[in-house]
Amino acid sequence: xxxxxxxxxxxxxxxxxxxxxxxxxxxxxxxxxxxxxxxxxxxxxxxxxxxxxxxxxxxxxxxxxxxxxxxxxxxxxxxxxxxxxxxxxxxxxxxxxxxxxxxxxxxxxxxxxxxxxxxxxxxxxxxxxxxxxxxxxxxxxxxxxxxxxxxxxxxxxxxxxxxxxxxxxxxxxxxxxxxxxxxxxxxxxxxxxxxxxxxxxxxxxxxxxxxxxxxxxxxxxxxxxxxxxxxxxxxxxxxxxxxxxxxxxxxxxxxxxxxxxxxxx
Amino acid sequence: xxxxxxxxxxxxxxxxxxxxxxxxxxxxxxxxxxxxxxxxxxxxxxxxxxxxxxxxxxxxxxxxxxxxxxxxxxxxxxxxxxxxxxxxxxxxxxxxxxxxxxxxxxxxxxxxxxxxxxxxxxxxxxxxxxxxxxxxxxxxxxxxxxxxxxxxxxxxxxxxxxxxxxxxxxxxxxxxxxxxxxxxxxxxxxxxxxxxxxxxxxxxxxxxxxxxxxxxxxxxxxxxxxxxxxxxxxxxxxxxxxxxxxxxxxxxxxxxxxxxxxxxxxxxxxxxxxxxxxxx
Numbered sequence: 330x331x332x333x334x335x336x337x338x339x340x341x342x343x344x345x346x347x348x349x350x351x352x353x354x355x356x357x358x359x360x361x362x363x364x365x366x367x368x369x370x371x372x373x374x375x376x377x378x379x380x381x382x383x384x385x386x387x388x389x390x391x392x393x394x395x396x397x398x399x400x401x402x403x404x405x406x407x408x409x410x411x412x413x414x415x416x417x418x419x420x421x422x423x424x425x426x427x428x429x430x431x432x433x434x435x436x437x438x439x440x441x442x443x444x445x446x447x448x449x450x451x452x453x454x455x456x457x458x459x460x461x462x463x464x465x466x467x468x469x470x471x472x473x474x475x476x477x478x479x480x481x482x483x484x485x486x487x488x489x490x491x492x493x494x495x496x497x498x499x500x501x502x503x504x505x506x507x508x509x510x511x512x513x514x515x516x517x518x519x520x521x522x523x524x525x526x527x528x529x530x531x532x533x534x535x536x537x538x539x540x541x542x543x544x545x546x547x548x549x550x551x552x553x554x555x556x557x558x559x560x561x562x563x564x565x566x567x568x569x570x571x572x573x574x575x576x577x578x579x580x581x582x583x584x585x586x587x588x589x590x591x592x593x594x
Numbered sequence: 595x596x597x598x599x600x601x602x603x604x605x606x607x608x609x610x611x612x613x614x615x616x617x618x619x620x621x622x623x624x625x626x627x628x629x630x631x632x633x634x635x636x637x638x639x640x641x642x643x644x645x646x647x648x649x650x651x652x653x654x655x656x657x658x659x660x661x662x663x664x665x666x667x668x669x670x671x672x673x674x675x676x677x678x679x680x681x682x683x684x685x686x687x688x689x690x691x692x693x694x695x696x697x698x699x700x701x702x703x704x705x706x707x708x709x710x711x712x713x714x715x716x717x718x719x720x721x722x723x724x725x726x727x728x729x730x731x732x733x734x735x736x737x738x739x740x741x742x743x744x745x746x747x748x749x750x751x752x753x754x755x756x757x758x759x760x761x762x763x764x765x766x767x768x769x770x771x772x773x774x775x776x777x778x779x780x781x782x783x784x785x786x787x788x789x790x791x792x793x794x795x796x797x798x799x800x801x802x803x804x805x806x807x808x809x810x811x812x813x814x815x816x817x818x819x820x821x822x823x824x825x826x827x828x829x830x831x832x833x834x835x836x837x838x839x840x841x842x843x844x845x846x847x848x849x850x851x852x853x854x855x856x857x858x859x860x861x862x863x864x865x866x867x868x869x870x871x872x873x874x
Contacts (some may be wrong), residue, residue: 396609453752504685510650511686514678515748516702533698538687540734 346388351469353580360584361453363592373594398455413440463495597624602656616642618810626786634807636831640790648678671703674755681760683745687733699752717751739770756786795836
């Protein structure tokens with residue numbers, strides 16, 4: 330039986346966003362990130378937000394899956410808000426005051442600005458992994474890195490490592506969950522005591538998990554060698570991926586639009 | 595005195611795009627004095643059934659009751675406790691020594707060091723492992739069959755009132771399977787036992803009751819004898835018809851008047867011999 334989908338995991342589909350070539354998508358995400366870090370006010374963030382919402386709508390990926398990534402960074406968001414909003418004994422007018430600690434409206438606004446930027450960053454980047462299968466993503470990264478092969482950079486091997494690592498994230502999560510449940514069935518508790526006790530409670534999970542991962546890695550390496558894997562050199566691809574004219578148009582027009590918004594707003 | 599599931603349903607990833615219904619309206623009562631065999635194909639919800647029964651998963655619908663009291667969490671430390679031996683339980687071994695690993699459960703439920711050590715040694719004896727020879731060894735140095743038995747001892751050491759076993763013989767050789775069958779036979783003297791498997795033959799002769807799960811639905815709940823009178827039920831549930839039963843079905847198909855079906859090889863041989871005599 331399938332466990333709940335981890336945040337950012339590929340959601341199969343046939344939307345226009347799914348169909349864009351991974352390298353074009355990575356280029357668009359890079360432009361999006363540049364835009365987010367160059368806009369200087371809320372109007373720029375609103376424009377970026379509208380672009381993100383449009384992309385999510387076109388992708389047909391359920392918005393709750395996109396927002397699951399935001400939930401994962403909720404602690405960082407809270408810290409960002411408080412770090413900017415809280416002041417120690419300020420001379421200015423405060424929204425709320427608790428002894429010397431006060432909530433400064435101007436600082437809070439700055440905190441909201443940075444928090445929204447983080448939210449949009451998570452939404453934009455998770456849309457890349459939500460709409461691109463790990464294999465296509467790794468393939469795209471390999472092709473982007475391939476010029477470095479002239480400098481003896483092992484692009485094929487790095488891409489294979491990436492593919493295997495991405496492939497085993499859900500498997501490892503499933504295995505960890507199984508071990509946690511098995512130890513809970515033996516009376517283990519992970520929700521009691523202070524930080525040290527809680528950390529120690531995970532020893533019965535981490536030891537068998539690492540043993541299992543090393544064993545699995547060893548078996549996988551042997552199985553790959555048994556099927557004649559000798560590194561990236563000379564390997565062909567099952568599916569050749571090419572940047573089509575529409576990919577170039579989407580990438581260039583999207584990148585120009587986003588960098589333009591970033592520079593002008 | 596029973597562990598009861600009342601109209602239990604369970605859906606993985608409920609509300610998500612990947613929602614998968616594993617159990618659907620299951621009603622099942624397990625008494626302290628019986629061995630219940632749960633049969634079903636891969637993906638039929640057997641393992642989920644055990645997790646829900648052990649309080650490790652809260653049903654998305656329906657209730658689980660332990661001696662009449664609604665279950666709200668893990669039952670490892672309940673009274674009576676519910677012990678669950680997972681599929682390939684050797685994967686959960688972690689401690690430096692076999693004895694320390696088997697004593698992990700008793701220590702978690704508040705037993706003193708002495709009590710935990712005694713419980714661990716008793717449980718090792720119960721699974722046929724010599725605590726003096728194996729107690730100080732690393733659990734990672736054991737063979738597959740030994741590791742399986744040590745992992746089972748880790749649950750038996752908690753003296754469960756109900757013992758739930760998920761595919762306990764999977765991946766074991768003949769001697770390993772026999773050892774596990776002996777452990778299950780001994781455990782039923784002290785606890786209610788539920789064995790989940792897709793290999794019917796292993797426990798059919800010792801089960802008090804058999805339950806069939808088909809795609810999350812309970813499709814049969816009765817005696818093993820009643821089940822084998824309807825071999826088509828195995829096929830409908832996606833299971834292989836036990837060899838001894840299949841032989842009798844074929845005998846009927848070629849015209850022998852087999853009086854009734856039996857899963858006991860000796861009785862099956864007698865029934866076939868009688869049918870042959872009648873046909874001559």
